[in-house]
Every structure is written in structure tokens, then in C-alpha cells.
Amino acid sequence: MQSHPDIERILFTEEEIHARVSELAAQISSAYANGVTLIGVLKGSVFFLADLARALKIHVRIDFLSVTPFLPAGEPGLVRIVKDLDSSIEGQDVLLVEDIVDTGLTLRYLLRALNERHPRSLQVCALLDRSVRRLADVPVLYRCFEIPDRFVVGYGLDYQQRYRHLPYLGILKSEVFRP
Numbered sequence: 001m002q003s004h005p006d007i008e009r010i011l012f013t014e015e016e017i018h019a020r021v022s023e024l025a026a027q028i029s030s031a032y033a034n035g036v037t038l039i040g041v042l043k044g045s046v047f048f049l050a051d052l053a054r055a056l057k058i059h060v061r062i063d064f065l066s067v068t069p070f071l072p073a074g075e076p077g078l079v080r081i082v083k084d085l086d087s088s089i090e091g092q093d094v095l096l097v098e099d100i101v102d103t104g105l106t107l108r109y110l111l112r113a114l115n116e117r118h119p120r121s122l123q124v125c126a127l128l129d130r131s132v133r134r135l136a137d138v139p140v141l142y143r144c145f146e147i148p149d150r151f152v153v154g155y156g157l158d159y160q161q162r163y164r165h166l167p168y169l170g171i172l173k174s175e176v177f178r179p
């Protein structure tokens with residue numbers, strides 16, 4: 001496949017992503033026979049969530065939230081919700097859908113915040129896990145791919161809001177972010 005000129009190499013092709021998302025969707029469909037509420041963390045998760053949801057064979061609700069780093073005098077990894085869910089998740093089986101888990105600090109915050117809303121269950125489904133960067137011990141029950149400590153873009157992941165639309169996951173050339 002011809003990749004974008006800023007991409008050093010493709011990590012996972014569109015076909016590989018599709019196959020893995022289908023596998024994960026089958027697993028999730030079996031585990032949540034009574035249906036599931038998918039919560040996407042904007043913006044990176046939108047492509048993954050859209051493909052995952054369409055591959056599920058169960059009842060699905062979808063909601064989104066958005067977080068931003070909370071910098072002033074804060075600890076590293078402190079975030080706050082800037083776009084909250086539209087609906088209550090009380091009593092629901094919730095799957096938090098992330099594009100990537102790095103340090104795990106965002107996820108740790110979100111899991112605490114969402115658990116306070118009394119879902120029946122709350123688990124995590126991540127497209128990518130870069131566990132080599134982990135600082136917080138967070139439970140990622142479903143994951144598509146483990147990735148190395150490289151700058152990965154595409155299929156929702158960006159660099160300065162670019163490259164999200166690429167249909168594959170690729171490693172960004174270092175001269176793009178370190179000119």
C-alpha cells in the first residue's frame with residue numbers, strides 16, 4: 001500500500017485493523033449478551049468506536065466525552081472533562097473506548113469519575129496499548145494491539161490534529177515532529 005509521505009512505515013494495515021476489530025467485537029458480543037454502552041473518548045477513538053460498534057451483534061448505546069489536560073499547578077496527568085456524557089450510565093454495562101493508553105493517567109481519572117456514576121460494570125477497550133509508557137496501573141480488558149514506544153498516527157490518532165483520517169496505523173517520521 002502507498003502510504004502518506006510523512007509515514008516511516010505502516011504498523012497495521014486497514015485489513016489487519018479490520019480483522020482484529022472483528023475478533024474483539026465477537027468477544028465483546030459474547031461477554032455482553034444484554035447489551036453494552038460504549039463511551040468514546042474524543043477525538044481519537046471515533047474511527048475505532050464506529051467500526052467496533054458496527055461489528056457488535058448486541059444492543060449498543062453510544063455516548064462521548066472529551067477531556068483536556070489540567071495544567072495550572074496540577075500534577076502531571078491531571079485532566080478534566082470538557083464535554084460530558086449526554087445521558088446517565090447508572091445501572092448500565094459500560095465499555096470505555098480509547099484509541100490509546102499510554103501513561104494510563106487519563107484512564108485512571110476517567111475510571112474514577114465514571115465509577116462514581118454507578119454503572120453496573122465498567123471496563124476498558126483500547127485500540128492501542130503502549131504499556132512501556134505506563135505510570136498508573138489501569139485495567140485494560142480488551143485491546144487490539146500492543147505497540148512499541150514510537151509516534152503512531154492514523155485511524156483516529158493525530159499529530160497536531162493531522163493524520164487522523166489515514167485508514168492504517170503508521171509510525172510518523174521523526175523529522176515531522178522533530179524538524
Ligand code: PRP
Nearest residue numbers: 042043044099100101102103104105106
Ligand atoms: C490520548 C488518548 C487518551 C490519552 C492517553 O488522547 O485518547 O485519552 O491520550 O494518554 P495517557 O494514557 O498518557 O493518559 P489525546 O490527548 O491524544 O487526545 P485526542 O484523542 O483528541 O487525540
